Amino acid sequence: DVKVTQSSRYLVKRTGEKVFLECVQDMDHENMFWYRQDPGLGLRLIYFSYDVKMKEKGDIPEGYSVSREKKERFSLILESASTNQTSMYLCASSFPGANTGELFFGEGSRLTVL
Amino acid sequence: AQSVAQPEDQVNVAEGNPLTVKCTYSVSGNPYLFWYVQYPNRGLQFLLKYITGDNLVKGSYGFEAEFNKSQTSFHLKKPSALVSDSALYFCAVRDSRWNTDKLIFGTGTRLQVFP
Numbered sequence: 001d002v003k004v005t006q007s008s009r010y011l012v013k014r015t016g017e018k019v020f021l022e023c024v025q026d027m028d029h030e031n032m033f034w035y036r037q038d039p040g041l042g043l044r045l046i047y048f049s050y051d052v053k054m055k056e057k058g059d060i061p062e063g064y065s066v067s068r069e070k071k072e073r074f075s076l077i078l079e080s081a082s083t084n085q086t087s088m089y090l091c092a093s094s095f096p097g098a099n100t101g102e103l104f105f106g107e108g109s110r111l112t113v114l
Numbered sequence: 115a116q117s118v119a120q121p122e123d124q125v126n127v128a129e130g131n132p133l134t135v136k137c138t139y140s141v142s143g144n145p146y147l148f149w150y151v152q153y154p155n156r157g158l159q160f161l162l163k164y165i166t167g168d169n170l171v172k173g174s175y176g177f178e179a180e181f182n183k184s185q186t187s188f189h190l191k192k193p194s195a196l197v198s199d200s201a202l203y204f205c206a207v208r209d210s211r212w213n214t215d216k217l218i219f220g221t222g223t224r225l226q227v228f229p
Contacts, residue, residue, distance in 0.1 A: 004157070031215050040123075042204060043158075043219040050214050058216070090157055094215040100165070101148050101208045101215050105157030 006106035023091030032074035137205030146208035
């Protein structure tokens with residue numbers, strides 16, 4: 001089975017801290033995604049990557065950056081956390097070249113910024 | 115702009131009754147449509163998709179969805195609901211601006227199945 005692992009299920013950080021959210025997938029997927037989930041807003045795409053060192057902005061990239069140095073790992077970085085970044089963050093990946101829309105999600109990382 | 119709308123925040127149904135979770139879409143070109151489910155404190159799981167072909171698509175856990183081009187809808191259905199179906203359901207459309215699996219999600223509908 002495909003496994004997408006997010007390193008932290010729950011994090012509490014203070015305003016201004018730098019935050020790293022890590023995501024690892026074990027099925028050689030080329031595509032990886034970071035979404036944030038907020039009640040009433042659904043899932044909104046922050047960044048995605050279709051290959052190592054490649055990244056594209058999603059719909060809400062402000063305040064975030066990403067890193068993809070290895071194919072299996074996609075990191076989301078909050079350079080200076082703010083309270084409005086309190087949210088559930090979901091990482092996902094998909095099969096290379098299939099473009100089927102079948103994303104495999106991690107369990108999520110719930111971030112609270114105080 | 116491409117989008118999906120889920121008009122109901124919550125749907126309540128008694129166990130054993132049929133259920134419908136509604137989704138309408140707005141896309142340019144042919145739609146690629148999806149349903150995902152999220153159980154409490156979990157990530158999303160793929161349920162089913164419509165790319166082309168039969169308008170009635172069957173998916174996991176006994177769910178199916180009906181693609182209706184004239185009504186631009188893709189409603190999720192199940193003939194007989196189970197308590198264990200209680201979860202958050204998301205409709206999604208593939209963003210055709212990108213040749214990749216970038217999806218645009220709806221706001222979600224919470225399904226509550228009562229015993």
